[in-house]
Amino acid sequence: MKVNEHFQNLGQSYLFTRINQLVAAYQKEHPDAQLLRMGIGDVTQPLVPAVVEAIHRAAEEMGHAETFHGYGPEQGYPFLREAIARYYAAKGVEVSPAEIFVSDGAKNDLGNLLDIFAGDNVVAVPDPVYPAYVDTNVMDGRPIRYLNGTPDNQFLPGPPDFHADLIYLCSPNNPTGAAYDREQLAAWVEYALAHQSLILYDAAYEGFLEGSDLPSTIFQIPGARRCAIEVCSLSKTAGFTGMRCGYTTIPLELEYQGASLHKLWGRRQATKHNGVSFVVQRAAEAVFSPEGMAQTRQALGVYRQNARLMADTLRELGIAFWGGIHSPYLWMRCPGFDSSWDYFSYLLENAHIIGTPGEGFGSMGEGFFRLSAFGTPESTRQAMEQFRRLHAKN
Ligand code: MLT
Numbered sequence: 001m002k003v004n005e006h007f008q009n010l011g012q013s014y015l016f017t018r019i020n021q022l023v024a025a026y027q028k029e030h031p032d033a034q035l036l037r038m039g040i041g042d043v044t045q046p047l048v049p050a051v052v053e054a055i056h057r058a059a060e061e062m063g064h065a066e067t068f069h070g071y072g073p074e075q076g077y078p079f080l081r082e083a084i085a086r087y088y089a090a091k092g093v094e095v096s097p098a099e100i101f102v103s104d105g106a107k108n109d110l111g112n113l114l115d116i117f118a119g120d121n122v123v124a125v126p127d128p129v130y131p132a133y134v135d136t137n138v139m140d141g142r143p144i145r146y147l148n149g150t151p152d153n154q155f156l157p158g159p160p161d162f163h164a165d166l167i168y169l170c171s172p173n174n175p176t177g178a179a180y181d182r183e184q185l186a187a188w189v190e191y192a193l194a195h196q197s198l199i200l201y202d203a204a205y206e207g208f209l210e211g212s213d214l215p216s217t218i219f220q221i222p223g224a225r226r227c228a229i230e231v232c233s234l235s236k237t238a239g240f241t242g243m244r245c246g247y248t249t250i251p252l253e254l255e256y257q258g259a260s261l262h263k264l265w266g267r268r269q270a271t272k273h274n275g276v277s278f279v280v281q282r283a284a285e286a287v288f289s290p291e292g293m294a295q296t297r298q299a300l301g302v303y304r305q306n307a308r309l310m311a312d313t314l315r316e317l318g319i320a321f322w323g324g325i326h327s328p329y330l331w332m333r334c335p336g337f338d339s340s341w342d343y344f345s346y347l348l349e350n351a352h353i354i355g356t357p358g359e360g361f362g363s364m365g366e367g368f369f370r371l372s373a374f375g376t377p378e379s380t381r382q383a384m385e386q387f388r389r390l391h392a393k394n
Contacts, residue, residue, distance in 0.1 A: 006141040015131045015360040016040045022344075023354055036383040038371045039354040041174070041328060043239045044379075045302055047283070048295035051238065054286035058279040069278040074270050076102025076247070080281045083288035084247055093219045099251055099262065101269060102284070104244040104276050106204045106233035111136040112272070113200065113229065113248070116264040117166060124164035126157050128175055128361035128368070130202070133168045142166075148364050154178050155322060155331065159191035167192060169218070170202040172209060175361045175370040176331040177323015179214050185221045192227035196256065199228040204246075207237025207300055208326050225251040229261065236328065236374075238287040238296050245276055245284045303328045306380040307373035313384040317391045328373040331358070335391055340369050351386035 013021070019039055027033065047055075061067035075081070081097035088095040103109045114136055123137045127146040137144055145164060147157035155176035169188060172179040180188075192199050201218040209216040218224045230249045234240035250262040276284075286292045307324040314321045314332055321332035334343035340357035347353045347369075356372070358365030373380065 004139065006139055009138050009141075010135055014135065015356070018360070019344075019354070019356065023348070026348055033352050035348075036351075036353045036375070036379050036386065038373075038375060038380075038383055039356050041236060041372045041374050042241050043236065043303075043374050044376045045239055045299040047239050047243070048287075048292060048299055050286045050289055050292040050295055051283045054282045055279055058282035062279060072275045072278055072281070074273060074275050075266065076100065076275065077278070077281050077285075080285045081247075083285045087288050088217065088219070088249075091217055091220065093217055095219060095249055096252070099249050101248045101250065101265065102276050102281060103231075103246045103248055105235065106202060106231045106246045106248075107132050109231050109246065109248045110200065110202060112268070113231075113265065114140055114142075115268050115272075116261065117198075121165035122163065123166045123168070124160060124197075125168045125362075126155075126170075126173075127363065128155070128358060128365035129168065130170055130174045131361060133200075133202075134362070137166075146362065146364070149176060149178075150364065151320075151322070156180055156184060158184065158187055163195055163197075165195075165197050167197055167199045168202065169199055170204070171215075172205040172327040173323070173329075174202075174205065175329055175356065175358070175365065177325070177327030177329040178331075179209060179212075179326045182215050182221065185215055185218060185224075189218070189221045189223045189227060193223055197227065198254075198256065198261075199224070201228050201230045203230055204233040205236055205327055206232065207296070208304075208328060210297065210300075212326055214326060219249070219251075225253060227254075229254070234284055234287055237300065238284075238292075239299060240284070240287075243280055243283060245280050302377060303373045306375060306377060309380055309384055310371060310373055313387055317388065319391065324373065330371045330373065332369050332371065334358070334367055334369050338367055340366055343369055347390075351383070351390045353383050353386060 081100040084100050085095050085097045119140050123142050123144045125133050126149050149155035149157050155178045206216040218228045218230055233246040252262050254261045310330050311324045319332050319335050321330050324330040334340050337343035340359045344357045356370040358368030
């Protein structure tokens, strides 16, 4: 037996695993330290009442022979796919329920989708970037080309002057919080159509765009149905990090070398995936109900408010930052540090704040740092007080 040799090319551990280990070691040495978590983007607001009621109802159904559900449809129950199609329709985008695949999360689908692409496709990823895009391709040995994100392009790299087969775009962006406008996305669609490339569009943070006129789905861009797959999540917008539910939209007409990606993915899922639990899908359906949408909007408002407080604090301290408006993430320069890992330790040890070093998102992230607004209002307030105390004296 031989192991997958490409794994030798991965970093020692996944970014957030490494951070958890460092934090656990610090906490062991300092058991009384009250750590303020602004690292991994995990939510703190509980599920909204409409979702909780749906879970209760679905659990009750599962407890009676007449209403019990066994295996569900691999692609997801029609009730949820129809609710998602209506959500798209409200954004002015026509997507048929048949084009939607319910998943157990965007991260899983983003990795699993690689099953249907050739191993020698050239992959283009922005740098800095959500590390799962890179690691999953390294595991398969695909060649990766990086697109530099810098303050000059507002961390929103445009199409390159080389050919790429697979392109990862995430907007609003993890980690920088930047979001593409229509014109910028249209340039990407034009590139993908000209190069017969595929855009893997990660819209996990689209909920944070509400109220803006920035595109919240790539399918708002003409031509995208012929060159893009969109991967969405309920984790960040509806507090589903512990529930596990997302969806992936693959237009029926999306074809490469005469093969329908919709069919390939359906074939892959039927073989390797048994769907998402009935109870979780009923819970997800409730997110898209009028009450669910209104309640979820309120919960998101807490994170927006946190982000405002964080932005005000950074501004007051004269620390340059990006994001935090259409995003739960603020991307800041490390004040007084070249190494973002050194700054991580400094912040942990001197302010008990856990953030994410920019270098963990790629070499272009070095010298930058990500703070997440997913804390509670109280922990965010405490963290910003500590932050002010720490940096005001420097
Ligand atoms: C992050 O903090 O970057 C995200 O929470 C990670 C994820 O969604 O997997």
